[in-house]
Amino acid sequence: MGAENSKRKDLKNISDEEYKKFMENWKKATNGKDKMTREQFVPTFPIFGEGSAQCYYRMVNDEPSGLLPSKSLLRIIDGGLGHFDTLANSLILCFGKEKDVLMRSVVKIFCEANKFTREDQVRLYDYFESENTKPIEELDHFFSTCPLFPYTASFIYQRLVERPGDSKMPTLNEKSQLMGNVDQLVLNSHLPFDRRKNWTLLYSNAKHGHSFSQLVKNINGQGPCFIVMRSMRGRRFGFFASHGFLAGPQYRGSAECFLFQLAPKIGTFSATGRTDNYVYLNYQQQQMPNGLGIGGYDNVWPFFIHETFDGGLSQKNSSAFEPCYLADEEHFQIKNIEAWRPGEKPQKTFEEMMVEAERDPERSIIDKDPEARAVMEMAGKTMHSDAYREKKPMLDEK
Incomplete structure (x- = not known):
């Protein structure tokens, strides 16, 4: 228990439940070992798709054993779930320092996970490319000017700990x-x-x-x-x-x-x-x-x-x-x-606002703006004040 707590204490953005589930999956894939081979990594973390092997080799680049320790991947994920600066560092560790490769990888993973089309991938990449004029060293500054990119990038790290990834898509x-x-x-x-x-x-x-x-x-x-x-x-x-x-x-x-x-x-x-x-x-x-x-x-x-x-x-x-x-x-x-x-409709409807205004002659929109009244009547609403002009037909109703 003490060893587990020692590994866990440096993780600021991964919950206890996420950590526990991650380690269960890890040990299942490695037969209880703390280090993972490339052959084990690829099927265990399918979110990386076709680029899984390249990501693995980048992450073990500085590992003497050539194998990926669980704590190394957890630190990368924790950074990916953190602030812009730690997210930028995690992305570079996974996808390298070539901006084009990094951005294409993020877009491809995000789009495939959300069942977007190939055309969607191209359009989303083109949008990010037009927005990102900064060099890779200033990736975190790009995040500030285009918040959608770090949202799509952090989606990858959410999936790695089985956190319900927010795709940012509206319903x-x-x-x-x-x-x-x-x-x-x-x-x-x-x-x-x-x-x-x-x-x-x-x-x-x-x-x-x-x-x-x-x-x-x-x-x-x-x-x-x-x-x-x-x-x-x-x-x-x-x-x-x-x-x-x-x-x-x-x-x-x-x-x-x-x-x-x-x-x-x-x-x-x-x-x-x-x-x-x-x-x-x-x-x-x-x-x-x-x-x-x-x-x-x-x-x-x-x-x-x-x-x-x-x-x-x-x-x-x-x-x-x-x-x-x-x-x-x-x-x-x-x-x-x-x-x-x-989003939701405002609590007060237009009709309610008009009725309130009608009841207050000091600030009546109906008296000051006959067109507002015309719109109400056009929508089939009955007003109770006589202070308005006769409505003219709108051009497309003639």
Whole structure:
């Protein structure tokens, strides 16, 4: 017992139960011995896949016996479950100092363990390669700028101690026509932690009809939301609305909003903090833009969908976000569009917020913003105040 405790005391990130299970498997594979051969290692730790032998030889490089002691592998795993600096060291011990080889190995192991396709592997590697401009000596700094990579890497070490590996994939209530595995994985990694588990489809033009009014009905007051679309040219792109949508000529959201491109390549573009012009949803006003967009004003937007729902704007280098050109054309046409809510619906519904505002004349949104009332009535909600103008039909309802 004392010897076991002595081996265990240096492990900070492996639980007693994980250690016990690991050693049971180890002794079963080695017939009770403390050192493991390559022939024993490969079938015992299948997570490494085709690269098992190469990993084994790297890990025993400094071992005089040429065999792998249990304590050496446990220390590597413990480091892989630790902070960025120890994770980086564990990765180098397993996969070597060539950045390309290390990144490809991590991606391959992660994708195969999660049953991703070969195309998924290529797309995920391309994303990491575009994000990682640092040399291998600064691998831990890359982790800070691209948190998804250390998440996928630590997944390997979780599996080595049979800890339920968190793949970081969200659970969707319906299949997306616009987002594959890697798209969902990358977008999910940029969300607040409390919004990463379940995604709910709010709107799809393939399911609900190609209608701006239907889009507004389904997203208004529903909480944080992704807008994802495919243009007629095949580009896939969109944005995350951190506070969701409330119809009216005002901007909503925070610096948690971001733009993204999914095809032809994956990229995310963070808010710069230079403006508060984030999410915008408005219609039927003569002096304000009518449509849905983010990060713009008047006729200058990185992403904007017209109220007519026939197309939109995509312009370069908005001051609100990092430089990007999502559609690769200034005026795009919509082929497919989806809206997804990550996480749970807010406790207060849009209707409840409107009723509360209606009861307080000092801060009534209904009085200040007739468009908000129009959206409520369009959704079939009955309001009890007379202080509103007669609703005009929306363009796609004429």
